[in-house]
Amino acid sequence: MSYTLIGRIQTRLLAAAPALAVALGVHRWWAIELVALMVAVGLVLDVLVYHRALPYQPAWLAMPLGALELGLVYLLMHRLGIMVPHLRFAVWLFGLGWLTQQVAVHAVLPRLRLEYGESGGEPGRAGKLVAVAVAVTAVGGLAGARAVEPPTVHIHGTVQGPLVIRHAETLVGGVVRGGIRIRANHVTLRDLTIVGGTYGVDVEHAQHVMLDRVHITRFTLDAVKAMDAGVMVDHCSVSDPASELTTGVLISYSMGRPMSMVDHCTIVGTREGISTHSSMVDVRNNHVVGTTVRGISLAEMSMDHASGNHVENAKGVGILCMDHSMCEIEHNTVTGATPNGDGNPSESGVAIESYFYAEATVKHNTVTSSPGGVRAFDDSTISSG
Amino acid sequence: MRCAIVGSGLAALAGYATLRRGGLRPEEIAVFGTHEDPLAVWRGRAAAIRQQRMRSESDGHLAAAAFPGLALRETVRRGNVVALAQTAASRYHPRVEDFVAHASRVVERSGWSTSFVSRHVSSVRAVDGGFELDGDGPFAHVLLATGHPGLEHVPGAVHAYEPHGYAPKVAVIGAGMAAATEWLNALAAGSEVVSIRRREPLRRPLNVPRPYFSKRGLASFHRLSDDARTKTLTDLNQPSYPAGRAWDVPLERAVATSQFRVSDSCLTPVGHQVIAATGFKRGWRCDSLLADLVAGHGLKTVDRWIVLAPDSTIPSLTDDKRTLSVAGVAGQWAFPAADTIAGAKYAARAFLRNVCRTR
Numbered sequence: 174m175s176y177t178l179i180g181r182i183q184t185r186l187l188a189a190a191p192a193l194a195v196a197l198g199v200h201r202w203w204a205i206e207l208v209a210l211m212v213a214v215g216l217v218l219d220v221l222v223y224h225r226a227l228p229y230q231p232a233w234l235a236m237p238l239g240a241l242e243l244g245l246v247y248l249l250m251h252r253l254g255i256m257v258p259h260l261r262f263a264v265w266l267f268g269l270g271w272l273t274q275q276v277a278v279h280a281v282l283p284r285l286r287l288e289y290g291e292s293g294g295e296p297g298r299a300g301k302l303v304a305v306a307v308a309v310t311a312v313g314g315l316a317g318a319r320a321v322e323p324p325t326v327h328i329h330g331t332v333q334g335p336l337v338i339r340h341a342e343t344l345v346g347g348v349v350r351g352g353i354r355i356r357a358n359h360v361t362l363r364d365l366t367i368v369g370g371t372y373g374v375d376v377e378h379a380q381h382v383m384l385d386r387v388h389i390t391r392f393t394l395d396a397v398k399a400m401d402a403g404v405m406v407d408h409c410s411v412s413d414p415a416s417e418l419t420t421g422v423l424i425s426y427s428m429g430r431p432m433s434m435v436d437h438c439t440i441v442g443t444r445e446g447i448s449t450h451s452s453m454v455d456v457r458n459n460h461v462v463g464t465t466v467r468g469i470s471l472a473e474m475s476m477d478h479a480s481g482n483h484v485e486n487a488k489g490v491g492i493l494c495m496d497h498s499m500c501e502i503e504h505n506t507v508t509g510a511t512p513n514g515d516g517n518p519s520e521s522g523v524a525i526e527s528y529f530y531a532e533a534t535v536k537h538n539t540v541t542s543s544p545g546g547v548r549a550f551d552d553s554t555i556s557s558g
Numbered sequence: 559m560r561c562a563i564v565g566s567g568l569a570a571l572a573g574y575a576t577l578r579r580g581g582l583r584p585e586e587i588a589v590f591g592t593h594e595d596p597l598a599v600w601r602g603r604a605a606a607i608r609q610q611r612m613r614s615e616s617d618g619h620l621a622a623a624a625f626p627g628l629a630l631r632e633t634v635r636r637g638n639v640v641a642l643a644q645t646a647a648s649r650y651h652p653r654v655e656d657f658v659a660h661a662s663r664v665v666e667r668s669g670w671s672t673s674f675v676s677r678h679v680s681s682v683r684a685v686d687g688g689f690e691l692d693g694d695g696p697f698a699h700v701l702l703a704t705g706h707p708g709l710e711h712v713p714g715a716v717h718a719y720e721p722h723g724y725a726p727k728v729a730v731i732g733a734g735m736a737a738a739t740e741w742l743n744a745l746a747a748g749s750e751v752v753s754i755r756r757r758e759p760l761r762r763p764l765n766v767p768r769p770y771f772s773k774r775g776l777a778s779f780h781r782l783s784d785d786a787r788t789k790t791l792t793d794l795n796q797p798s799y800p801a802g803r804a805w806d807v808p809l810e811r812a813v814a815t816s817q818f819r820v821s822d823s824c825l826t827p828v829g830h831q832v833i834a835a836t837g838f839k840r841g842w843r844c845d846s847l848l849a850d851l852v853a854g855h856g857l858k859t860v861d862r863w864i865v866l867a868p869d870s871t872i873p874s875l876t877d878d879k880r881t882l883s884v885a886g887v888a889g890q891w892a893f894p895a896a897d898t899i900a901g902a903k904y905a906a907r908a909f910l911r912n913v914c915r916t917r
Contacts, residue, residue, distance in 0.1 A: 174772065175768050175769040175771060175772040175774040175775060176772070176774060177772070177773050177774045177777070180773070180774075228768070228769050228774065228775075229768040229769060231646065231647060231648045232645065232646040232647075232648070233646040233647050279625065280625045280626070281625075283617075283623060283624040283625040284623050284624075284625045287576065287579070287622055287623055287624075287903075287907050287910075288907050289624070290617065290624055290771070290772060291771065291772050291773065291776075291900070291903075291904055291907070292772065292773050293772040293773035293774045294772075295773065
């Protein structure tokens with residue numbers, strides 16, 4: 174099609190309507206920000222590049238141009254700090270926007286408006302109204318997101334805690350001694366180092382809490398403890414615990430909260446690496462090293478998914494699904510699980526274990542140098558799906 | 559009866575299908591023409607040059623809406639995605655048989671035969687309330703789709719669009735799509751071919767550059783002065799045919815074996831069958847109805863073109879209550895590729911807008 178500039182812009186806005194509707198439907202600011210960013214990137218390219226460079230745009234160009242726009246959106250998403258829970262959500266939303274644009278351009282608009290092609294992609298009066306509505310909604314949504322965005326507090330140097338956070342806010346940078354207690358929704362900790370405290374981060378009765386690139390050391394019980402909470406822990410590092418009774422990330426009694434996620438964390442030398450109780454947690458891509466009881470424990474009627482984790486040199490058990498829990502355990506690597514020495518077969522260097530009425534679905538895992546292998550105990554089951 | 563279409567060819571069918579899509583009933587439209595089958599004349603010409611593929615692309619069909627195009631229809635019908643992949647790369651050209659089959663369905667479903675009146679119209683006159691066609695009427699809105707005014711014959715030559723075979727030695731006059739098709743036909747028949755042409759043919763996928771098919775190119779075209787527009791149209795009307803191996807490889811092979819050569823001589827070689835791939839007569843003066851209309855109403859013309867508004871209407875005879883539009887080749891002043899299906903639809907859609915405005 175040979176677009177006019179106005180045709181490109183109006184079509185771009187019009188075709189973003191379904192993605193924007195989804196973003197509004199999921200009630201997440203990041204989704205609205207992402208759609209606004211997608212539209213903005215597209216419009217800038219339309220005005221500065223496409224209109225001049227492409228007097229005629231064959232349909233196949235939609236693929237490489239879509240890839241270019243996806244790349245730019247991805248870069249800007251990181252640069253602008255749009256916190257998408259997982260990259261796949263962003264890609265999915267972008268894909269929806271791209272697909273609806275293709276369907277709109279090649280099928281819906283030519284069907285609804287006979288002159289669509291010859292008018293250079295200008296969708297007519299009704300289309301123009303929808304395009305304006307999309308633009309206004311996106312800008313309004315963006316403004317809304319900015320207006321209700323929690324304040325950002327930058328920490329410079331070291332502060333003495335424990336800090337107690339009772340309002341939504343974003344805490345960035347610095348070192349906190351004695352831990353942080355989070356008692357409010359929509360709290361984000363980013364690029365923080367936390368030293369000492371009973372708990373490094375203690376989250377209770379809160380959701381939409383994000384721990385992004387948080388480093389925790391010298392805690393005496395849990396590096397991250399979340400109870401009745403919905404948390405996202407991304408790229409954390411936990412090391413050098415101050416006692417032998419520690420857990421890296423403990424998420425418990427959070428079944429009534431939005432699903433939690435522990436992603437890309439490195440946990441070294443704790444008693445348990447990641448532990449869940451009565452929760453729904455996605456545990457993925459973590460590196461858990463040298464735990465003294467269990468690497469990853471999914472317990473007490475939890476409904477969890479563990480994938481892409483690398484559990485190394487765990488004493489006792491590598492990955493455990495326990496106590497009426499239902500677990501999907503796939504694409505993990507467990508190496509060097511060793512017996513804990515008390516002669517209990519269920520703690521004898523089992524790489525992946527299902528215990529006490531638990532149901533584990535186990536697929537595509539790699540297990541090496543773990544004498545206990547993959548086993549089920551006490552009326553629990555292990556299936557391959 | 560509110561609308562009349564004068565002509566019964568492809569442009570007329572495109573106009574009719576568009577009006578029907580716009581909500582007009584068959585009883586509200588009269589189609590005056592000499593062929594009840596709107597494909598009859600075109601099909602005869604396509605058969606004469608043994609045309610296998612259309613020059614147009616997926617949306618080059620006669621239904622009102624561009625979607626679904628012929629590529630998607632072919633994909634669904636034949637169960638493979640080659641046609642879709644080709645259309646994504648702007649390399650899809652429908653088979654003539656598919657185009658004809660689809661057009662026949664449009665004829666059947668649109669109610670064309672209900673509206674068709676077998677009559678040659680020789681005069682259009684503006685009167686109160688619209689236009690009279692040879693004294694009948696008035697019709698508030700009239701679309702003139704009279705088609706090409708006749709073949710451009712060369713004395714002593716058979717025209718490419720008339721039935722013919724191929725002698726052992728063939729001279730083809732012309733350098734457009736029909737000429738190129740005839741080169742390949744004659745070569746395939748084993749003939750020795752001489753291409754007689756005054757200039758090297760342009761190579762482009764469609765009749766005119768793609769931006770002229772949309773507002774992007776048309777907006778600046780419509781802003782041109784009369785002289786500049788005349789020059790542009792003259793340039794755009796230069797003969798051309800698409801680039802591609804399907805054309806080049808057989809010709810290169812024939813050149814290598816001296817089976818094909820080019821001559822810029824005005825004289826046809828002795829002992830050769832001469833095929834005139836010279837297209838059609840050009841201009842409103844060659845069309846008796848248009849010539850009568852211009853003379854009767856003193857319409858503005860420039861060179862061989864009737865001056866039209868950007869929406870293909872004749873400005874002096876179109877107002878809030880009546881419309882006189884020109885579709886097909888005579889509409890080039892508004893749409894340079896007016897003699898294509900896209901051009902027919904362009905005029906038809908604008909015509910529909912005018913009709914709807916007065917409903």
